[in-house]
Amino acid sequence: MVNPEDEPILVTNQGIIIRQAADAIPTQSRKATGVRVQRLNEDDAIAAVAVVPLSAQAEEADISRWRSN
Incomplete structure (x- = not known):
């Protein structure tokens, strides 16, 4: 389960x-599938799944703003 903002x-x-x-x-x-x-593709498969939480997204935005200055 994930949060809507993840x-x-x-x-x-x-x-x-x-x-x-x-x-x-x-x-x-x-009842849904x-x-x-x-x-x-037929020869591909999911290898990994990860969830980026909202707090990590905010950190990424801060880092991006810092790098652009």
Whole structure:
């Protein structure tokens, strides 16, 4: 489970990285089969999943602003 302000990151075996806001992913009921966040090639698979919490996103923004000055 993630918070709406978190950003899940998916990494595939072929090196594709997707970072998406959790609140942009539709929620499903219990009977649903889920939602597709990333379409994979037949020979690819999800290798890792991580969640960037809101606090880390704020730190990244601060670092980006600092580097641009």
